Amino acid sequence: MTPLLRVEKLKITFPKGTGHSVPVDGVSFSIDRGERVALVGESGSGKSLTSLALLRLVPEPGRIAPETSIQLDGIDIMGLKGEALRALRGGRIGLVFQDPMTSLNPVLTVGYQVKEAVTAHHSMPAGQAKDRTIGLLEEVGIPDPIARYRAYPHELSGGLRQRVMIAIALGGEPDLLVADEPTTALDVTVQAQILELLDGLRTKRNMALLLITHDLGVVAERTDRVMVMYAGQLVETAPTRTLFAAPGHPYTQALLRSMPRLTGPITRLPQIMGAVPQPYAWPAGCRFHPRCEHCIDACTSQAPPWRSAGPEQEAKCWVVEGRAP
Amino acid sequence: MTGSLAATLWAGLRSPSGRSGGLLLVGLLVLALAGPRLLPDPTGITDLAAGASPPSLGHPFGTDHLSRDVLARVATGARISLAIAVLAVALSLTVGTLAGLIAGFAGGWLDALLMRMVDAALAIPRLFVLLLLLVVWEQIPLPALIGVIGLTGWFGTSRLVRGEVLRLRSEGYIQAAAALGAAPKRTIFRHLLPNVLGVILVSATLSVGEVILLEAGLSFLGVGLQPPTPSWGIMVLDSRNHFSTAPWTLFFPGGMILITVLAVNLMSDALRAAFDPRSA
Numbered sequence: 001m002t003p004l005l006r007v008e009k010l011k012i013t014f015p016k017g018t019g020h021s022v023p024v025d026g027v028s029f030s031i032d033r034g035e036r037v038a039l040v041g042e043s044g045s046g047k048s049l050t051s052l053a054l055l056r057l058v059p060e061p062g063r064i065a066p067e068t069s070i071q072l073d074g075i076d077i078m079g080l081k082g083e084a085l086r087a088l089r090g091g092r093i094g095l096v097f098q099d100p101m102t103s104l105n106p107v108l109t110v111g112y113q114v115k116e117a118v119t120a121h122h123s124m125p126a127g128q129a130k131d132r133t134i135g136l137l138e139e140v141g142i143p144d145p146i147a148r149y150r151a152y153p154h155e156l157s158g159g160l161r162q163r164v165m166i167a168i169a170l171g172g173e174p175d176l177l178v179a180d181e182p183t184t185a186l187d188v189t190v191q192a193q194i195l196e197l198l199d200g201l202r203t204k205r206n207m208a209l210l211l212i213t214h215d216l217g218v219v220a221e222r223t224d225r226v227m228v229m230y231a232g233q234l235v236e237t238a239p240t241r242t243l244f245a246a247p248g249h250p251y252t253q254a255l256l257r258s259m260p261r262l263t264g265p266i267t268r269l270p271q272i273m274g275a276v277p278q279p280y281a282w283p284a285g286c287r288f289h290p291r292c293e294h295c296i297d298a299c300t301s302q303a304p305p306w307r308s309a310g311p312e313q314e315a316k317c318w319v320v321e322g323r324a325p
Numbered sequence: 326m327t328g329s330l331a332a333t334l335w336a337g338l339r340s341p342s343g344r345s346g347g348l349l350l351v352g353l354l355v356l357a358l359a360g361p362r363l364l365p366d367p368t369g370i371t372d373l374a375a376g377a378s379p380p381s382l383g384h385p386f387g388t389d390h391l392s393r394d395v396l397a398r399v400a401t402g403a404r405i406s407l408a409i410a411v412l413a414v415a416l417s418l419t420v421g422t423l424a425g426l427i428a429g430f431a432g433g434w435l436d437a438l439l440m441r442m443v444d445a446a447l448a449i450p451r452l453f454v455l456l457l458l459l460v461v462w463e464q465i466p467l468p469a470l471i472g473v474i475g476l477t478g479w480f481g482t483s484r485l486v487r488g489e490v491l492r493l494r495s496e497g498y499i500q501a502a503a504a505l506g507a508a509p510k511r512t513i514f515r516h517l518l519p520n521v522l523g524v525i526l527v528s529a530t531l532s533v534g535e536v537i538l539l540e541a542g543l544s545f546l547g548v549g550l551q552p553p554t555p556s557w558g559i560m561v562l563d564s565r566n567h568f569s570t571a572p573w574t575l576f577f578p579g580g581m582i583l584i585t586v587l588a589v590n591l592m593s594d595a596l597r598a599a600f601d602p603r604s605a
Contacts, residue, residue, distance in 0.1 A: 060432075086508060088506070095501075106498075108515070120506055120507065121506065168505065171505075172506070
């Protein structure tokens with residue numbers, strides 16, 4: 001089966017002084033129909049830019065390098081222009097934004113904004129559009145959708161607004177839903193509800209879901225596969241279960257170790273020393289080597305290759321083999 | 326405000342400031358429309374030897390130094406001054422808003438080009454531009470005067486609107502509109518325009534009084550409308566030599582300008598509140 005989305009050598013550059021900064025540098029991955037994939041990484045690792053690149057919405061003055069290839073269901077996204085590009089945005093790929101407080105237009109009713117998404121890609125009579133909008137509001141679990149249709153965003157709670165954002169993203173019937181930190185701005189209890197909703201919708205509509213997050217707890221329960229991003233590159237990809245049981249890359253291991261646990265003796269939480277490097281000065285060799293406890297000579301000079309760390313698990317690391325299960 | 330613009334406007338009119346502003350505006354309109362039909366000829370000299378007489382039953386606003394009925398002149402002036410104020414401001418707001426929306430949304434060279442033009446235009450005093458235009462145009466007809474005033478007044482508005490658009494462009498919902506595949510036209514008119522309406526209304530409020538006085542200034546300098554045409558501005562200026570002996574010739578046309586500006590202020594306040602759902 002050919003994957004729904006295939007991204008190859010995604011590279012995003014921003015002009016900086018006389019040179020360039022490269023916040024995303026050679027990211028390749030694919031997502032199957034109906035698959036749930038998480039992209040995790042720290043702030044500044046390039047995960048949000050990666051998601052925007054799928055819609056060709058990299059903010060100015062950023063550029064997607066010409067060697068990049070992005071294919072969705074056989075369509076070459078890099079070659080799209082004008083109308084075709086607009087049809088992709090929202091129509092094939094839906095985007096759920098991080099902050100439901102600012103991502104809804106304060107002067108338009110909720111119903112209007114959802115209806116706009118419904119009619120943006122499929123023209124239909126006004127009455128039908130309204131029915132579908134109310135149907136969508138119901139589907140994303142908004143109580144009393146007929147009354148809420150006329151509500152303004154400020155009249156809704158954060159959780160309800162995020163549900164509206166999801167309804168908007170679903171309006172164009174996308175094949176792939178990209179959710180960029182969809183729960184960051186919400187209470188923990190509401191977070192769980194939103195994740196459950198996203199998962200339910202994915203199953204019902206056979207959509208693929210790309211969940212972008214820095215929260216490993218979010219990843220653990222609701223995804224099939226995890227891609228770990230560090231300093232503009234993917235460093236590990238593995239089935240979720242495997243990743244948590246036997247992380248391959250030293251960065252992933254360190255990330256998991258730095259998560260608080262409910263069991264075991266209470267000790268000081270281990271941390272990863274140092275900070276994420278800057279995109280205009282990535283370290284030579286493996287980009288994680290200055291912070292890595294397993295660093296060997298090769299790491300400091302040569303970029304590591306992808307190596308198998310287990311079944312369906314790969315890590316971009318020179319030393320991974322020794323510890324693979 | 327989705328779909329039902331009329332409902333929003335109605336809500337605005339029913340608020341306290343909307344009611345008082347609306348009442349004042351209706352009063353002004355009645356005066357402008359019915360006044361000149363019912364009152365004596367505004368240019369008619371009744372009794373030149375009598376000169377200016379204070380308000381009386383026969384002449385509720387008194388008469389001026391040429392013994393013309395001030396109420397009749399104020400009513401006829403209402404037509405001219407309101408026409409100039411409303412139409413010229415509408416023209417300059419439309420052009421200024423469009424220019425500001427386009428410049429702010431498009432950015433890049435188009436923004437730079439439009440805004441440098443605006444900079445250049447703002448650097449030259451408006452009165453000077455108008456004088457240049459009007460000296461070559463003797464006895465300017467009213468529609469042309471409105472056009473000229475309107476087209477020289479949009480620069481500030483475009484600046485305000487552009488600034489607001491630049492701020493809004495980084496808002497999540499404008500980016501979300503792009504992610505949904507909204508065409509630029511839709512983003513500009515459906516998402517940006519309602520959000521800059523407050524700024525536009527403030528700009529309109531300020532412009533109305535300014536334009537009435539600008540017309541008066543032009544007439545005073547002899548390049549706008551000419552006496553005996555009774556615009557409020559001309560009346561105010563005419564009264565300058567007589568206001569110590571006949572203060573009513575200054576008071577009534579001046580008061581009308583004040584009431585008009587007040588009415589527009591109240592209305593724009595009410596409309597701004599009505600268009601902003603958060604203050605409802």
